Amino acid sequence: MDYRCVQCKFAVKTLFVQYSPGNIRLIKCENCKSVADEYIECEFMILLIDLILHKPKAYRHLLYNVLHQDTLNVEEGLLWKFACGFLLLDAYRFLLLKRNEEEWGSSVKYASSVWICQKMLMDIFFGNFLFFCMFSLSTKNLLNTSVGVSRYKELFLAIFVSSYFKIFLIAMMVWEFPASVIFIIDLFVLSSNIVALKVITESTMSRCVGACLSAHAVKFFASQIMLKVQGS
Structure with a gap:
C-alpha cells in the first residue's frame, strides 16, 4: 500500500530520503508539488493539536502514513x-x-x-x-x-x-x-x-x-x- 500526500491525497512511494542518521530530506508530491508529509519532522503535540482541530491532513498522516496496511500486517x-x-x-x-x-x-x-x-x-x-x-x-x-x-x-x-x-x-x-x-x-x-x-x-x-x-x-x-x- 502506497503512502499518501497529506495535502492532495496523491499516492507516493516514499515520504523521505535518509542520507545519514538524523539527516533526512522530505519528498515532494508529484501532483501538488508540496511536501508530501510535513508531520514527519513535527513534534507529536503539533500533530495532536491538528487532530483536535479536525484537520484532514493530520488524519491522512495518521491513517495512511503511520498506520498503513503494511504496518498492520507486520505488527x-x-x-x-x-x-x-x-x-x-x-x-x-x-x-x-x-x-x-x-x-x-x-x-x-x-x-x-x-x-x-x-x-x-x-x-x-x-x-x-x-x-x-x-x-x-x-x-x-x-x-x-x-x-x-x-x-x-x-x-x-x-x-x-x-x-x-x-x-x-x-x-x-x-x-x-x-x-x-x-x-x-x-x-x-x-x-x-x-x-x-x-x-x-x-x-x-x-x-x-x-x-x-x-x-x-x-x-x-x-x-x-x-x-x-x-x-x-
Missing part, C-alpha cells in the same frame, strides 16, 4: 489492541456516569458492585455490537464501499483511532466535572469519526455524517433500552 494484533482500548474507555465512561448517579462509591456492597459490573459488560458489548453492525451496514449502503475483510479492517481502525477523544475522560479521575462533559466528549468523538471516515473513504461529508450519526444513534438508544431493562 500482529494491532487492531485488537485498539479495540481493547476502545472498549476499556467505554467501560470507564459507564462507571463515570454511574458515579454521577451515586450508584458507585466507597460504601457500595459487594453484591451491588457485581451487579453494576454485569450491567457495564452488557451495556458495553451489546451497545458496541449494534454500533459496528450499523456502521458496517451504513458504510456499505451510504458510501458504496467494497465489503472485503481488509476494507472493513481499515474502516474499523479509522473509528478506533479517531475515538482518541475518549482519553480525556481520564482527566475526570483527577478533576471533578459535571456529567455534561461526558456527552461533550461524545460529540467530539462523533465529529472525529466523521472526519476519519471521510479521509479513509474519500466520500462526501453528508454521507460520512449519515454513516457515523446513524451508528452512534443506534448505540445511544441501545444503551437507553438496556438501562430500562436492567432497571425494571
